[in-house]
Each structure stands twice: as C-alpha cells, then as structure tokens.
Amino acid sequence: xxxxxxxDELPLWxxxxxxxxxxxxxxKDISQRxxxxxxxxxxxPALDHFMIVSYHKGLTPxxxxxxxxxxxxxxxxxxxxxxxxxxxxxxxxxxxxxIVSHIYLSNQFMSRIATEITEKPIENIILHDxxxxxxxxxxxxxxxxxxxxxxxxxxxxxxxxxxxxxLAVHLLRNYANLQFKESTVLxxxxxxxxxxxxxxxxxxxxxxxxxxxxxxxxMGVWNFSKRFKQSFHCSPHVFLTxxxxxxxxxxxxxxxxxxxxxxxxxxFSDQAHLTRTLSKIFGITPKKLRNL
Numbered sequence: 001x002x003x004x005x006x007x008d009e010l011p012l013w014x015x016x017x018x019x020x021x022x023x024x025x026x027x028k029d030i031s032q033r034x035x036x037x038x039x040x041x042x043x044x045p046a047l048d049h050f051m052i053v054s055y056h057k058g059l060t061p062x063x064x065x066x067x068x069x070x071x072x073x074x075x076x077x078x079x080x081x082x083x084x085x086x087x088x089x090x091x092x093x094x095x096x097x098x099i100v101s102h103i104y105l106s107n108q109f110m111s112r113i114a115t116e117i118t119e120k121p122i123e124n125i126i127l128h129d130x131x132x133x134x135x136x137x138x139x140x141x142x143x144x145x146x147x148x149x150x151x152x153x154x155x156x157x158x159x160x161x162x163x164x165x166x167l168a169v170h171l172l173r174n175y176a177n178l179q180f181k182e183s184t185v186l187x188x189x190x191x192x193x194x195x196x197x198x199x200x201x202x203x204x205x206x207x208x209x210x211x212x213x214x215x216x217x218x219m220g221v222w223n224f225s226k227r228f229k230q231s232f233h234c235s236p237h238v239f240l241t242x243x244x245x246x247x248x249x250x251x252x253x254x255x256x257x258x259x260x261x262x263x264x265x266x267x268f269s270d271q272a273h274l275t276r277t278l279s280k281i282f283g284i285t286p287k288k289l290r291n292l
Contacts, residue, residue, distance in 0.1 A: 003045040004087065007031055007104045014042050014092075019099070020149050026157045029109035030164035032145050034101040041093035046086065049104035050127060052167070053082040054142040060096035064131045074132040081133040081142075083175060085126050101146055105168055113168040114178055119223035121181040128175045135174075141167045188231040192217045196228070200243055204267050210236050240267075245281045248274055252289050259286045 011018065016035040023031065031049075039060065055076050065071035066088050076082070076094070084090060086107050107125075114122045141163050148156055148163075172178070188196070199216050200208065213236055214224035228236050248266040251257055257265065263274040275285050282289070 004048050005045045006048055007033060007051075007102070010044070010047070010102075011035075013044050015040070020101075020146070022145075022149050022160070025149065025152060025160070027160045028157065029106040030145075030160055030167075031104045032101065032149050033104075034099065034146065034149075036097070036099050037094075038097050039095040041091070043091045044089070046089050047084070047104070048086055049106050050086050050110055050125075050171075051084040052103040052105075052138065052142065052171075053084070054101040054103070054139060055080045055082075056099045056101060058096055058098035060094045060098055062131060063093040065091045066129055069129060072129065072131040076132055079134060079139060081130075081135055081138050083127045083130045083133065083171070101142055103142055103145060103167070105164060105171075109164065110168055110172070113165060114172050114176075116220075116223075117169060117172065118178065118180075119220055119226075121186055122178060123181045124179040125172070126177045126179075127171065128177070130175065133175075135170075137170055138167065141170075186227050186230070188217065188227045192227075193231055200240065204244060204247060205265050206267060208240060208267065241277060242281065244268060245277050248278065248286070249282065249289065252286050253292075255290065259290070262286070 005013065008023070010033075014035075014037065016037040019034040019036060021031075021033050034056075055078055057078060059075065059077040061073070062076040063071055063073045064082070066084070067090075071091075076098070110125050111122045114125055144163055145160060148160060153159070195216050196213055199213065203212075210221055210225065213228070214221050217224065219227070225236060228239070232239050234242075244266045248262050248268070251262045251265065252259065259274070260271045263269075263271045266274070268274040268277065271286075278289065279285055
C-alpha cells in the first residue's frame with residue numbers, strides 16, 4: 001500500500017466505536033482518540049502521524065506485521081502499550097474485544113523536538129517495532145491526555161502540548177532510531193537575527209553572555225552558536241566585540257560623552273579595555289580618534 005492516511009481516516013480501515021476525541025479541542029500536533037474494537041484482522045496504510053496505542057480493557061492475542069517484517073505475536077492486556085512509526089504500512093490481527101486509546105504525534109512535531117534535543121537536523125525518525133510494552137511514564141501521560149479530553153480544562157491546548165513534548169522526548173530517548181541529515185548546517189531565521197540584534201543593541205552596556213543570546217531564541221548554546229556563525233559569519237563573541245567597537249567609535253566621533261563614559265555605555269570593563277579593543281580593530285586609540 002502506498003497510501004498515507006490521517007488519524008481521522010483510520011476508522012475507514014479499522015471499524016470501531018469512537019469513545020472520545022480531541023478533534024474539537026484545538027490541540028496542535030498532538031491528538032487523542034479512544035475506541036471500542038471487536039476482534040478483527042486489518043491492513044492499515046501508513047499514517048502521517050506517530051501512533052501510541054494504550055490498552056484499557058480486554059485481553060486478546062495480538063499479531064502485528066510492519067512492512068515486510070516477519071511480524072510479532074503476543075497477548076495484549078490493560079496497561080500495555082504499542083508503538084507505530086509514521087509512514088509504515090502495518091497489518092493487525094486480534095480476536096477479542098478491546099478498548100484502547102490512540103495518541104498521535106505529528107512528524108513535524110517529533111522532528112522539531114528531536115532537532116532541539118540533539119541540536120542536529122533530523123532526516124528521519126523510526127520508532128522501535130514494539131507491540132507490547134509496559135512503561136509507567138507513557139501510561140501516565142496517556143491517562144493525563146485522556147482525562148483532559150474528558151474534562152476540557154482551562155489552558156487545555158497548552159497542557160496537551162506540554163504533555164506531548166514530555167512524551168516525545170521520552171520516546172526519542174528510549175524507543176527511537178534517529179537518522180541525521182548530512183552536511184546540513186542550519187542558520188538563524190531572519191526574525192531570530194532581528195531579535196538578537198535588538199537584544200544586543202538594547203543591552204550593549206551589560207555583560208552579555210552567549211547563554212543570554214541563545215535564550216532569546218529558545219535554543220541550546222551549542223546549536224545557537226553554530227547557527228549564529230552561519231548567519232553572521234563569525235562567532236557571537238567576535239560579533240559582540242565588533243558591535244561594541246563600532247558603537248564606541250561612533251560615540252567618540254560625535255564627542256558628546258567622555259571616553260570613560262563611552263567605555264561604560266558600550267559594555268567595556270574600563271577605559272583601558274576600550275583602548276585595547278579599538279587599537280586592535282581600527283588601529284587607533286580613542287584619544288587620537290577624537291582629535292581627528
């Protein structure tokens with residue numbers, strides 16, 4: 001099967017009674033469905049989401065085959081978990097009635113979380129071929145999402161996203177193989193570049209650290225530094241020093257402030273630090289620059 005289906009299309013392939021759904025709750029990149037299924041055997045086209053199946057009622061022999069694998073046989077019972085990657089055809093066969101919950105995570109969401117925690121661009125994510133798993137953390141997150149669907153509390157979409165991030169990180173750490181893009185170095189976006197420039201200009205008189213800059217765009221220091229260098233063609237430290245020097249040169253030439261004040265306004269530790277920096281970058285001292 002070359003067809004790729006959405007979670008909303010799954011009931012066309014796996015008949016059952018839907019017991020709950022997050023569809024009308026405004027969740028983004030994560031969704032929930034729960035079903036009552038009679039025993040059946042069904043081929044399922046590849047989903048465009050990752051699927052986590054949590055078993056709540058019923059005990060049944062279960063067989064599943066993914067793509068061209070030999071398949072797995074087991075008995076699934078309440079508290080068991082099954083994992084299914086996106087873009088994988090599968091075949092399921094069970095004999096007894098069951099009640100299950102499905103949690104769906106979009107590929108875009110999983111890739112974004114994987115990029116953030118590994119600080120590397122992601123080519124592909126494949127969950128382990130697991131039909132029967134006992135994992136208290138996954139079960140707890142699924143139950144929290146199920147409860148949220150039933151109660152629809154304040155800030156539900158934010159709460160669901162937070163739970164989705166926790167679930168995604170746990171899956172990526174423990175139950176996934178990651179394939180990274182080769183020789184691809186990402187840049188900061190134009191909006192991120194603007195945020196960084198504005199932050200530096202506003203806080204130039206302060207002791208700005210790389211952590212301060214990376215926090216402005218919600219990145220880890222390593223990932224931020226690599227993207228910054230691709231965008232600005234120098235390290236954050238070099239860019240900061242040059243920005244301080246350029247601002248100091250401008251103020252010195254304008255002549256409205258004493259050189260000692262300019263050193264403070266531009267974030268230099270003292271006047272001597274300013275003098276050393278300007279001499280290194282421009283080949284001239286502040287005093288000679290002012291007398292031009």
